[in-house]
Amino acid sequence: MTVRPMRSPRATIVDVADAAQVSRQTVSNVLNRPDKVAPATLERVQREILRLGFTPHASAQQLRRKRSSAVGFEVNPLGHRRMGHILDEFLVELTVVAPRHASHVVAFAPDPDDVIAAYRQILASGLVDGFVLADTRHTDPRPGWLMEHEVPFVSFGRLWDLPELQCWVDVDGRAGVRAAVAHLVEAGYEQVGFLGWPAGSPVGDDRRAGWAEGLHEAGLTSPGSDEESSNQDLDEATAAAERLLGRLGQGAAIVCASDLLALGALRAVRNLDLEPGRDVGVVGFDDTEVAAAMQLSSVRQPVAEAARVAWDMLLAPTSPEPQAQLLTPTLTVRRTSIRRAP
Amino acid sequence: MTVRPMRSPRATIVDVADAAQVSRQTVSNVLNRPDKVAPATLERVQREILRLGFTPHASAQQLRRKRSSAVGFEVNPLGHRRMGHILDEFLVELTVVAPRHASHVVAFAPDPDDVIAAYRQILASGLVDGFVLADTRHTDPRPGWLMEHEVPFVSFGRLWDLPELQCWVDVDGRAGVRAAVAHLVEAGYEQVGFLGWPAGSPVGDDRRAGWAEGLHEAGLTSPGSDEESSNQDLDEATAAAERLLGRLGQGAAIVCASDLLALGALRAVRNLDLEPGRDVGVVGFDDTEVAAAMQLSSVRQPVAEAARVAWDMLLAPTSPEPQAQLLTPTLTVRRTSIRRAP
DNA sequence: CGCCCAAGTATGAACGTTCAAATCGCCATC
DNA sequence: GATGGCGATTTGAACGTTCATACTTGGGCG
CATH class of the missing domain: 3.40.50.2300 (Response regulator)
Known part of the structure; x- marks a missing residue:
């Protein structure tokens, strides 16, 4: 770091101590154990701290306290x-x-x-x-x-x-997907398919489980043909979603394990000359800026x-x-x- | 920070000094001014440093050196x-x-x-x-x-x-947009319009200037009806792009001041039953993940x-x-x- | 042979803070 | 009036490093 001289040398705890006519330790106490200091002294020291614009030196504290915070x-x-x-x-x-x-x-x-x-x-x-x-x-x-x-x-x-x-x-990705399924059913979609990642990733498997649970809770059963998987790639996701849409009936919705997969789903929907939302429901995951830009419903992590x-x-x-x-x-x-x- | 005891107390510069039979200052020199240390000593101290796994304590350095790096x-x-x-x-x-x-x-x-x-x-x-x-x-x-x-x-x-x-x-956003225009002309588009932000923002004005310069360099002239502006909002951008496309002829392209505006342009293109790229060129700015996902050409900041x-x-x-x-x-x-x- | 210089190394002090322990003053108690 | 105890404050030391300076050694040179 280029060393340019500071306008004024920093005030230290000793400067405050001198100004307030107390010892350094008392100033330290004012900052760290105010309850241990007599009210009058406390007030006097605090005034000087403010007047001198004193801020404790982090390195000195870290060195002495043996922790860096x-x-x-x-x-x-x-x-x-x-x-x-x-x-x-x-x-x-x-x-x-x-x-x-x-x-x-x-x-x-x-x-x-x-x-x-x-x-x-x-x-x-x-x-x-x-x-x-x-x-x-x-x-x-x-x-x-x-x-x-x-x-x-x-x-x-x-x-x-x-x-x-x-x-x-x-x-809890599982709960998030479950909520998405419930929302879609509530919104009037009659089937809810799942577009996820290939099995094996813990996060992906968890989200898929949420979908299955959501179906169950909504009283829907899975015909087994209502899910597809794709890697995190737009073209692959679009193709997978097209296959999935081909098997789902009218008024279906797709829950996706990520916003990118959902983006693929949106493309697939449009490729079939349908309109997302009105014709096919789509929900993504992570609420990225892509989702915001595309007006895509998405599960948001807190x-x-x-x-x-x-x-x-x-x-x-x-x-x-x-x-x-x-x-x-x-x-x-x-x-x-x-x-x-x- | 919760204080859990470290497995072993850290090695200090003095530990190294003792182990290597030299003074602390010599160890310090080994680290900071190796040229000032005799080769044999250097090697011996370095070996001890490695053996003890010594790392200088940042706070102590900061305190003494009066800078935090x-x-x-x-x-x-x-x-x-x-x-x-x-x-x-x-x-x-x-x-x-x-x-x-x-x-x-x-x-x-x-x-x-x-x-x-x-x-x-x-x-x-x-x-x-x-x-x-x-x-x-x-x-x-x-x-x-x-x-x-x-x-x-x-x-x-x-x-x-x-x-x-x-x-x-x-x-240099201006240069970036200029390059985008040159690229579009090179790619065979016959007109290049601009979709920017409302005038007044320095960044936006700079990018617009790049477009104007790009047109000039390509030997194209601006009829004045080949630009539109919109705030950073997808719907507004889409509407603006639709107006712009209405005025541009066949084989046109649009350079945008941001990826979001470009996304609006893409939607406008599709709304007219045209295909981005083949029918209308579109280039965004910032190469965000939105651009990557949408296969949108975009100007990337280094x-x-x-x-x-x-x-x-x-x-x-x-x-x-x-x-x-x-x-x-x-x-x-x-x-x-x-x-x-x- | 003595002197000086330079390279290499060592010593004391300082950076600004907090810990541990000592001191001080005051009041209650015996 | 001495004693103990307690709250408030001070003092010495320490954290781990680098700066400034002092010391040691050996070699070149008059």
Whole structure:
């Protein structure tokens, strides 16, 4: 960092102490244990703090307290191109909540070849004293490593590999899809098909289960021919949706595991000269900007709440062990799931 | 932060010094001024550093060096819904580059009612020693305040209000649109219209100028009826694009000031039972995920390069004053600007 | 042979804060 | 009137590093 001289040297705790005719420790107490300070002294010191514009020096505090009051959050340049700015949004919400816990967020981008090294490094340097994980993959090395080294962390996303670990918040995708099905039935669609990802991904399987449950709750039965799967690719999704629409009858709707799949469904609908909403209901997942732009109904993850919960879990006392939390998403209803134009 | 005991107390510089039979200062020199250390000593100390897994304590360094080697980056929960994920992407790239400068990035979210307070606070606490601004608005108070307090900063986006300040990187939107026009003409479209925002926004006006210049360079003249404007709203954009298409002849193309406007253009094209690309060319701006999903050609900002330049500017010597940099975007060609199917 | 210089290394102090323990003043109690 | 105790405040030390300076060693040179 280029060093330009600051206009004025920062005021330190000693400057305040001198000005208020007390010792440094008393000033420290005013800030950290105000109950331990006599009212008159308290007021006098606070006035001087304000007058001098004193702010404690973070590094000095961190050094002495042996904790940084910061959490690390990994950002990933590669995962960025796939759909969904959910994780970006999560970072923002994490940052918004941080001040309430007198903390801050340090972003870091590991070398893809050795992700753990980045965690080790940033932790050893004392820059953070915990992490918030996101985008936990199958056979993710991070949770195990962190646990083994007794590093505090919380994951946004279930820890599928380590069922004994309860330090996570996630969104109940199953409930979200279930709600989408209920909404579509309520809106008057007579059949509800599912367009998902190929079986095998925990998230995708969970969403599919929500669809099956939703059908069951609505008293509908699945003929078995009312689902299709596709990878996260627009053309492939469009083709899958076309096959699916060919098998579904009039007045059907499609629930999709992602907004991109839903976009494929919308194209398929239009290719058949039908109109989304009026002729075929479509609901996506994640409520990305694509959904907003296309007026696509979509299941929205409560990202801000997830961030709040993550902080609470991270700062909660270690015993009793924190309890994993599953948040319920909400449905953003737009034109593609309204059968009759309003 | 919940304090759980670390598995082992961190190794300090003194531990390394003892193990290598040298003084702490020599260890410090090994890390910071290796040229000042005798080869044999260097090697011995480095071996101990590796063996003990020593990493310097960031807070101690920051305290002593009087600088934090960190930059602050403001994230904004409101601005998030508009404007694509360009800024999220910029933050990621900023973070990726940070280690090369032995720095890191601290994210923070100011109270919207007093943005400056957040900058003052985070600066006074010594958490960062500079800032990277983004999303600089008209009559933005931040650049002025930072300059006045001699705080190092760089802006991603021109500082429209303060033409004398050169500490910014931006993307030459004008050149991007010019290139888009050239590409469309090359691809065989005979007319190129423009769908922009209402006049008055510096960014929008700049992009419109690029269109006009592009026409001129291609030897085309504007009949004056070949542009329309709309706010950043899909329905409004669709209507505007329909009006525009009504006035343009066969084999026309539309360059848009944003991907959302382009999305409106795509809808307008389909509403006229035409096919984007084959019948009407469309190019958007920002290459958001919407563009990728819709197979929309779009002008892409070189975000990673902007982040690199921002770091370089921030760390450059103060004299001579840094020179503002205008980066040239690239055109991502997809189906909507290919006249004949490949 | 003594002197000086440079390279290499070591020492004391400082950065700004909080912890742990000591001190001070005051009142209640015996 | 001495004693104990308690609330309020102060003092010394420590956190882990780097700056400024001092010291040591060996070689070149007059």
